[in-house]
Amino acid sequence: MSEPHSESASPEAEPEPQTAEGGETRCGLIAIVGKPNVGKSTLMNALVGQKISITSRKAQTTRHRITGIRTEGDTQFVFVDTPGFQTRHNSALNKSLNKAVTGTIGDVDLILFVVEAGNFTLSDAKVLALFKPGIPALLVANKLDTVHRRSELAPWLKGMQERHDFAEFVPMSAKNPKDVARLLQVCRGYLPQQDWWYAPDELTDRSEKFLASETIREKLFRLTGDELPYSSTVVIDSFKEEKGKTVKRMVRIAATIVVERDGHKAMVIGKSGERLKRIGTEARQELEKLMDAKVFLEIWVKVRSGWADDANRLRSFGYE
Numbered sequence: 001m002s003e004p005h006s007e008s009a010s011p012e013a014e015p016e017p018q019t020a021e022g023g024e025t026r027c028g029l030i031a032i033v034g035k036p037n038v039g040k041s042t043l044m045n046a047l048v049g050q051k052i053s054i055t056s057r058k059a060q061t062t063r064h065r066i067t068g069i070r071t072e073g074d075t076q077f078v079f080v081d082t083p084g085f086q087t088r089h090n091s092a093l094n095k096s097l098n099k100a101v102t103g104t105i106g107d108v109d110l111i112l113f114v115v116e117a118g119n120f121t122l123s124d125a126k127v128l129a130l131f132k133p134g135i136p137a138l139l140v141a142n143k144l145d146t147v148h149r150r151s152e153l154a155p156w157l158k159g160m161q162e163r164h165d166f167a168e169f170v171p172m173s174a175k176n177p178k179d180v181a182r183l184l185q186v187c188r189g190y191l192p193q194q195d196w197w198y199a200p201d202e203l204t205d206r207s208e209k210f211l212a213s214e215t216i217r218e219k220l221f222r223l224t225g226d227e228l229p230y231s232s233t234v235v236i237d238s239f240k241e242e243k244g245k246t247v248k249r250m251v252r253i254a255a256t257i258v259v260e261r262d263g264h265k266a267m268v269i270g271k272s273g274e275r276l277k278r279i280g281t282e283a284r285q286e287l288e289k290l291m292d293a294k295v296f297l298e299i300w301v302k303v304r305s306g307w308a309d310d311a312n313r314l315r316s317f318g319y320e
């Protein structure tokens with residue numbers, strides 16, 4: 001099994017293998033997969049104990065493979081949140097998102113297959129069809145809090161058992177801390193005994209620059225809702241750390257929101273620039289907490305029609 005990709009790794013940052021008190025350590029890679037909007041990123045953030053992956057009501061909010069790390073007791077859990085797998089749209093962007101899912105599934109110790117409890121659609125079945133034999137998969141029946149007739153869950157689970165040889169069923173809500181703690185314990189049992197890959201206080205292998213673009217994208221998606229079509233993205237033009245006289249860290253970020261059409265640009269900017277201002281304020285406040293720094297954020301909006309179908313543009317915008 002290969003070690004996960006780390007974009008910020010440097011030889012000095014390489015952690016010394018750690019040994020938990022009393023003996024062996026455990027460590028392993030856990031993929032979180034499922035169709036769009038089932039709660040994968042919400043679950044990953046809850047499992048890590050901090051927000052690493054952005055979430056919104058909009059389907060396919062997650063667009064990258066994102067690693068979240070949790071070290072607890074003798075175990076280091078390395079979670080990989082993946083984009084929601086879907087075959088409805090065939091753009092270059094969607095192909096890239098699906099590749100992030102298929103590339104992850106074959107090389108992990110455990111799969112968390114997230115579905116909405118009591119629900120199984122053709123889109124779920126398409127994700128399940130990607131699973132390889134030999135890698136244990138847990139059925140995470142999420143959003144249990146929205147199921148009113150719990151009695152209907154038993155026959156549903158029985159049906160799910162017939163679809164795949166799941167190692168275990170975990171009905172839960174990603175918004176319930178007790179459920180999340182229980183899932184963490186279940187995951188532990190599937191991780192091999194080996195040295196940890198990251199320092200115990202590391203939470204992600206993604207850079208602050210990456211998290212900045214994701215945070216702006218989350219605010220963009222949340223504050224425009226269904227109004228703004230899915231094909232918009234955020235590019236960080238510059239990310240500079242400056243020495244502050246009064247604060248310990250100061251970060252200056254310039255970003256561009258890329259949209260497909262002039263009408264979308266007007267939508268993002270809003271009446272008298274109000275919406276763009278709100279996107280900027282909410283993103284800045286969240287980034288200041290995340291980076292423990294004073295943040296200056298400048299956001300522009302540009303129209304680039306057809307970007308989501310242009311492989312070169314996708315690459316230049318940071319898609320794998």
Ligand SMILES: Nc1nc2c(ncn2[C@@H]2O[C@H](COP(=O)(O)OP(=O)(O)OP(=O)(O)O)[C@@H](O)[C@H]2O)c(=O)[nH]1
Nearest residue numbers: 036037038039040041042055059060061062084174
């Ligand atoms: N009621 C309820 N809502 C949840 C739960 N988990 C997630 N959600 C909501 O479901 C929506 C989608 O959550 P995400 O975590 O963005 O879903 P995702 O599967 O990562 O979505 P994609 O990016 O489309 O792949 C959000 O509005 C969450 O707040 C849960 O346990 N209960």
